[in-house]
Amino acid sequence: MGFFKNQFSNVVEWEEFRDDMIFWKWSNREIKKGSKLIIRSGQDAIFINNGKIEGIFKDEGEFQIESEIIPFLSTLKGFKFGFNSGMRVEVLFVNTKEFTVRWGTQSPILIPTPQLPGGLPVRANGTFNFKVGDYMTLIDKIAGIKQSYLVEDVKIRITSVLDQLLMKWISKEGKDMFNLQANAVDIARGIREDLDMQVMDDGLTITGFQVMSFNYPQEIQDMITKNASYEMIGNLQKYQQVSMTDGIASGKVKGGGAAADMAGMMMGMNMANEMLKNMNQNQQHQPSQQNQQSQPQHDNPNAGGQKKPNFCPNCGAKNEGANFCPNCGQKLG
Known part of the structure; x- marks a missing residue:
């Protein structure tokens, strides 16, 4: 048995x-x-x-x-x-665990924007999180016909609709197309809600969606960087000065040529301005110093007195500032 x-x-x-x-x-x-x-x-x-x-x-x-x-x-x-x-x-x-999946756009998404008639090409990447939420729905829609189900299967499902959702939420409410990272949290929140509605039909739930970065083509990124520099410094003149100073410090501006001449001229002008500023400050302090030096002379009782002779007129002996000759007693002052 x-x-x-x-x-x-x-x-x-x-x-x-x-x-x-x-x-x-x-x-x-x-x-x-x-x-x-x-x-x-x-x-x-x-x-x-x-x-x-x-x-x-x-x-x-x-x-x-x-x-x-x-x-x-x-x-x-x-x-x-x-x-x-x-x-x-x-x-x-x-x-039963929560899965974390990395995602990234396969090709640039052309976001409509007035500045670029053909659309602004943007790439993005980040992560999303999901888990099984409804066993009955999972069995009815997936487990009833599949022996197993992988994270890669869910990733394919998500990325197939992600481009449209990115375009929807980036364009919504007039987002700043050239500073999308500032609105990444709002964009991600909207996408997560939409994705959750879609995978809910499979018994899954999206527990998180994150946009790590937005990437522009290099020429667009250069334009954004330059524009940010203008706004940060305040005006074009200061931007040029800072750019030239950075070039000299980094060794990119050296030798002859117009760039080096411009650098030298700008440095000379800056030095001259500093010298003029210092001279003006010194001139403002000089009158007060002269007044302070001249005041004791008027108060000195000996000011304007007769100068003592170097030699006695009577005997010719050398005098070292005494009122009477040390040799013959002749009055000297």
Whole structure:
């Protein structure tokens, strides 16, 4: 008896598990007496009979089907295993994690804009997140006809409509076509809502959508960069000065030629302006300094007195500033 029990027992588990697999179906086999169900972390097991969900099991672990699973099945709970026959049902294993997928436009999207009659060519890239949201819809629309379902299948579905949605939400409400990154959050929010409505019919839900960057053709990007520089600096004259200074600092402007002459002239003008500014400042300070120096002379009681002779007129002795000659006593001042 024990021999036959071991012969008929089998294991129901996700045999071909992959991280990028959304679901996998255990089918076309009988569940025998003594079989067990293995559910791993991040998996749900759904028992299906004739296209109808019999029961959903979400706890991870190892379970005896006869005693721990069948009693909870909706219409098969009274099923009794025969000696040589089993229960033929399908078990759908679903990956419950949230998937993250990178996306990118395959070719530029031509966004209508008045500045460019042919449209503004824009590329974009980012990520989106999704997970299984409705098991019944998933079974009706996809699992009923597929043995397994991959993340790549969902990515193909999403990217097939992404260009139209990008065009819709970029053009909506007069977005600044030359500064789309500033509106990336609003654009991504609108696209996520639209995508969620579309994949909802497959039992999936979009949990997040992000636009990492918008990319313009090089000539458009150069124009945007130059325009931003004008606005940042304020006017063309200052822009030219900064550009020339950067050229000299980087070594791109050197040697002879008009560029070097212009650089030298502009540097000379800047130096002359600085010198004139300093001279004006010095002239403003000089009158006050002169007044301060002249004031003590008027207050000095000895100012304007007779100068002492270097030699005594009486004896000729050398005088070093004394009022009387040190040799003969002659008054000198």
